[in-house]
Each structure stands twice: as structure tokens, then as C-alpha cells.
Amino acid sequence: MKTVLLTHPLPPDWISLLSGRVNLLAGREEIPGWRDDLLAALPQAEGILSLLTARVDESILVRVPKLKVVSNMAVGVDNIDVAACTKRGIPVGNTPGAMTDATADLTISLLLAAARHLPESSRDAREGRWSTWSPTGWLGADLRGATLGIIGLGKIGSAVAERARGFGLRIVYWEPAPSVDAEATKGARYLPLNELLATSDFVSLHCPLNESTRGLIDESALRKMKPAAILVNAARGPIVDTDALVRALSENWIRSAALDVTDPEPLPPDHVLYSLQNCFIVPHIGSATFGTRKRMAEMACENLLAGLEGRQLPNCVNPKVYK
DSSP states (O other), X not given: OEEEEESSOOOGGGGGGGTTTEEEEEOOTTSOSOOHHHHHTGGGEEEEEEOTXXXXXXXXXXXXXXXXXXXXXXXXXXXXXXXXXXXXXXXXXXXTTTTHHHHHHHHHHHHHHHHTTHHHHHXXXXXXXXXXXXXXXXXXXXXXXXXXXXXXXXXXXXXXXXXXXXXXXXXXXXXXXXXXXXXXXXXXXXXXXXXXXHHOSEXXXXXXXXXXXXXXXXXXXXXXXOTTOEEEEOSOGGGBOHHHHHHHHHTXXXXXXXXXXXXXXXXXXXXXXXXXXXXXXXXXXXXXXXXXXXXXXXXXXXXXXXXXXXXXXXXXXXGGGGX
């Protein structure tokens, strides 16, 4: 059987498609990246099933002469050097669509939590600062009639827009990609990025991480936002300049931020963002539902097996390898 490296362990029922079909070597959950015994097995590997916490770049690819396929259990592939894989004729798979609803739900949860001060008010209740009902206590932002600016109106961004309309939010968007599906823009108005930042009450990030979006939300962008605006990031941490965000929150350029992703990730426990009352952080749980994660793993296995068998991947991010 062909040797496959799984960078981090997954529940057996999630990867049952691989049972008896490959020789599977798995890393350890608590170790990000590649553990030593997996690195030692690279020369024998014909497939890699990667999680987004492990990079598959030139330093790895030069050590895997038999490699036939890289299958990433994620939609984004910013942890993979796709160009280097393409140059070697290695198809790269991902899992589009599987996490759309879960991530959109989490985005709305973050937006609501930040808008209504749920983390702070819960903490105040727990720590004894809730002495009575207060007409001016823990006042939050209204959603109905407010403007949500979505950066990246792909599948997840569109699903967020669909949910947000139910709360009475007006939807505007800016898209870094050349084009957007016409259906996705229904009910959403395009704005140039600077205008979106300046007019939105909520700004939600859903674009992929690449060289054009890395650091997109920098000091200049944050200073353009309304002082009462709330930033939500459920895409990738490096889209936001962390140092600039710290200053923006500390000096009240914006009201608050709700983050599912950070840069670096994970964020060190002593990082200043955790100490800011107007910053709410969760540990990259956008796709963390039972059904979503299981389906992502199954899709990754389907891509992996197709690559090992010389078939076209069901979901391939570099289809030019087949031309």
C-alpha cells in the first residue's frame, strides 16, 4: 500500500475511506507542523493529507520524490506552496463548500457577541459587577438599519450576507478577486474598499490570504473605519496587521474587534490583545461543528485517493497540472 502522511491525527470514522487502502502515518495533535518521525518518512510518502497548521513548501517538497498528491483539509491553501507543487506536477486538493454554513454561523455569532458586549457583560455578571438592572449598562450597537461591509463575497461571504439580511443589516461589499458570481451580489452593493471602510458599522473579512490581501487591514485601513465600527475576522489572521489592530483598539480608532483567527496563531496567552476589553478572541473555530469537520476530512480523503490513483481530484486548486 502507498504511504500517506497525515500531519495531525483525525478520528477514525472521519478517515474511514482510507482504511485498508493506504499505509497511514499520523502526527500528534498537540504539535503544530511536522514531527520528526513524519519528516523521516517523507522519502517514502506518495500522499500528504495536511491540516492548515503544517506547511507544505519547498523545504518539504524536495524531500518527497514519490509525492503524487497533497490534500489539504481546509478551503484555504495558504499553508501550501501551490506554485511549487504545480511546477512538480503535483495536484493540490482542498475542501470548498464544506465549511460555508458553519463559518457563516460563527461569523454572525462573533458579530452579535461584539455588538452586544456579551463577553464583557458575562464577565461582569460572574465577577459581581451586576448589582441591579441598569438602563445605561452594557449598551450595545443596533443591527437593524446598520451597514455590514463584507470584504470577500465568495461562498462564505455570501452566506454571511444571507444571514445578516435577516437582522435588517444593509450589505455592501468589496471583492479583491477579479469577479464575483452575480447571484452572490444579490441585495449587496459594491463599494471601493476605502468607501466601504469609511461607511460600514461592521466590517467582516472573508477573502483568502494571498500576497494581495496580506496586511490588507493595516493602520491606514483601520484609521478609515468609523470610531464606532466593529471588525470581525473569520478568514485568516495575517489579513489584519496585528500591531496596528492593537493600537486601533487601545486608542479607540474603532469600537471593538471579534477574531476567530489571529497573527500569529495561536496567539500567545500573554499577548496584549487578550488584555483589551474591546477585543473578543476565539481559537479558530469557524468550521468546528461535528458535521462540518467530518465532511471536510471525508472530502480531503476523496481528493487524496483520487490523486494516489491517478484520477483528477474532485476539488483541485491547481487544475493546470492536468493540461
